[in-house]
Amino acid sequence: MHNLAMHIANGIINGPVAAAFGGVALIGLAICVARARGDLDDRLAPMAGLVAAFIFAVQMLNFPIFTAAVSGHLLGGALAVMLVGPWVGALCVSVVLIVQALVFADGGITALGLNITNMALVASAAGYLLVAALLRVLPRTTVGLAVSAFVAALISVLVAAMSFVLQYALGGAVDVGSSIAAIAATMAGTHLFIGIGEGLITATTVVAVAKVRPDLVYALRKLRRDPAKQGYIAQPTAPATGGVA
Amino acid sequence: MKKTWWYIAGGLLVALLLAGVVGNFASSDPDGLDSTALKGCTVDAAGNITGGRCIAQNGKDHELGDSPLAGYGLGGDNGFLSTGLSGVLGVLLTFAIGGGIFWLVRRRKAPAAEEAEPPVHAGSG
Numbered sequence: 001m002h003n004l005a006m007h008i009a010n011g012i013i014n015g016p017v018a019a020a021f022g023g024v025a026l027i028g029l030a031i032c033v034a035r036a037r038g039d040l041d042d043r044l045a046p047m048a049g050l051v052a053a054f055i056f057a058v059q060m061l062n063f064p065i066f067t068a069a070v071s072g073h074l075l076g077g078a079l080a081v082m083l084v085g086p087w088v089g090a091l092c093v094s095v096v097l098i099v100q101a102l103v104f105a106d107g108g109i110t111a112l113g114l115n116i117t118n119m120a121l122v123a124s125a126a127g128y129l130l131v132a133a134l135l136r137v138l139p140r141t142t143v144g145l146a147v148s149a150f151v152a153a154l155i156s157v158l159v160a161a162m163s164f165v166l167q168y169a170l171g172g173a174v175d176v177g178s179s180i181a182a183i184a185a186t187m188a189g190t191h192l193f194i195g196i197g198e199g200l201i202t203a204t205t206v207v208a209v210a211k212v213r214p215d216l217v218y219a220l221r222k223l224r225r226d227p228a229k230q231g232y233i234a235q236p237t238a239p240a241t242g243g244v245a
Numbered sequence: 246m247k248k249t250w251w252y253i254a255g256g257l258l259v260a261l262l263l264a265g266v267v268g269n270f271a272s273s274d275p276d277g278l279d280s281t282a283l284k285g286c287t288v289d290a291a292g293n294i295t296g297g298r299c300i301a302q303n304g305k306d307h308e309l310g311d312s313p314l315a316g317y318g319l320g321g322d323n324g325f326l327s328t329g330l331s332g333v334l335g336v337l338l339t340f341a342i343g344g345g346i347f348w349l350v351r352r353r354k355a356p357a358a359e360e361a362e363p364p365v366h367a368g369s370g
Contacts, residue, residue, distance in 0.1 A: 005316070006276050011305035033350070040351040043249055049344020050256045056339040057264035060317060060332055062271040070280040071272035088347065095343040103338060104331070105307040105315035164278060173303040176285055183300070186284060190277035213252055 006059065006073060007100065007107030007115045008164065015110070017171025022113030028121040029094060035087040039218070047216055048084045052092040055080060056099065058201060065193035072194030075160055077123030078131065078153035079202045083209065085218040086128040093120035118163040127156035135223045142207055145220070149206045150199035157195035161187040257340060264332030268317075269325050 013021075040048065055076035062071035076096065080089030097115050100106040107115045130152035138144035165184045176183075210217045275283060279301070286299035294302060313320055314334065319327040 005279065005307075008278065009301070009304040010307065011303045012282065012300060036347075037350055037352060040347055042351065042354065045347040045351040046250065046253045046344055048347040049340050050253050050260070052343030053257060053336045053340035054260045054263075057260040057268070057332065057336050060264055060268040060271060060335075062273070062276060064272045064274065065277075068280070069274045071274040071276050073271075073276055091347075092343060095346070096339055099335065099339050099342060102309065103312065103314050104317055104335065105309045105312055106317070108305070109308045161277065168300065172300060174298065174300055176298050176300055176302075178285075183281065186281045187277065190280060194277045213249075216249070216252070 005106050006062075007097065007119075008111040008167075010108030010110050011173055012108075013111065013114055013167050014171040014173050017167060018110050018114055020113075021117045021167060022110075025094075025113040025116040025121065028117070029091070032087045032090045032094075036085075036091055039085045039088050043216070044084055044088065044218070048088045048092055051080050051083050051089070052095045054205075055093060056096045059096065059100075063197050065190065065197070067190075067193060070190050072190070072197050074198055074201050075119045075123050075157055077119060077160070078127030078149065078156045078198070079205055081124050081128040082131055082149060082152070082202070082206050082219040083217060085222065086124060089128070089218075090120045090124040093124060114164075114167055118160045118167070122163040123156040123160040126159040127152045130155055131219050132223050135219060142210070145210060146203040146207050148219075149203040153202035154192075154195035154199040157191050157198045158188060161191035257336070260336045260340075261333055264336045265329040268332045269328050 055074065058074040059076065060073070062073045064070075065072050076093050077089065080092040083089070084092060094116050097107060097112065097120060101109055101112050101115070131148050134148035134151060135144070138148055162184060165180065165187055168183065169180045206217060206219075210220060214220050274280075282301035282304075283294070283299050286294045286297035286302060289295050294304075307315065309315060314331050315321065316323070317328060317331050317335070318324070319331055
């Protein structure tokens with residue numbers, strides 16, 4: 001069963017710490033739901049459903065990382081926040097994690113708060129902050145968009161991995177005798193390669209959507225001040241000021 | 246708006262193909278988290294820990310480990326068809342649940358006559 005599970009299982013982190021992160025996840029999700037309503041309109045709502053379904057699909061696609069008999073898979077936080085924004089994006093990843101835990105027995109139910117905190121909240125927050133910063137600094141080209149997506153996705157994976165290390169430091173059920181720094185180094189080593197995969201998938205997907213329908217990429221709508229100047233705006237009719245509510 | 250739905254349908258088709266077909270070619274090596282958690286333990290062919298000391302050592306079985314889709318296969322089977330079908334079901338289920346929730350809590354457009362915020366369901370969850 002081990003090779004078919006991707007997320008933190010029951011019993012790895014002790015009960016009190018798992019419960020505490022359950023609380024963290026609940027509070028985080030409540031904030032996301034409250035803020036998401038501002039973004040969710042007739043266009044974003046179905047897109048958000050698609051983003052969740054797409055992340056579910058791609059999370060199944062474990063890729064080899066070539067340095068050892070270790071695989072990696074998309075976490076999806078950076079992808080989600082770029083396509084549908086930080087609040088809705090975090091909710092998309094949460095929906096995936098909840099479906100996986102309740103239907104596919106992947107990720108313990110008592111560990112759901114830990115998994116949501118790492119992959120939905122922490123990875124999404126890190127990804128969005130990086131994307132917001134990078135899109136302002138990098139050139140407004142397809143390459144700039146791809147690099148922003150790649151870097152944000154890569155680092156979001158490393159940050160999520162360190163979030164697990166923190167949870168283990170706080171409440172690891174088994175003391176394996178190696179230092180937290182050593183465990184952090186192991187996690188960072190594998191997740192650097194996984195992050196490269198995450199970056200490639202995220203950049204490819206975001207650029208593909210941006211080429212076809214740039215208006216469906218939240219990061220381009222909200223984070224760039226004058227989207228009309230971008231080279232890859234496809235639709236010939238630029239929206240007139242105040243035309244659409 | 247109608248056009249957007251076509252793109253959504255197209256994207257969903259891509260997701261279905263990835264989960265239903267490409268998923269069968271996914272690596273079955275433990276992922277980054279799992280491999281770190283198993284470091285120090287010996288594991289048999291079925292993935293059960295046989296000895297040593299590692300983070301995953303105290304791992305407990307999943308509460309719903311016997312559910313029909315547990316482990317991304319139908320009834321515990323991980324053949325081509327079984328994995329593909331469970332992936333397809335997962336994509337559709339995730340789209341239905343996620344899309345359904347997002348659709349229900351979305352901002353409704355105000356009626357054209359008055360621009361006032363329409364009444365919304367109490368409790369935005």
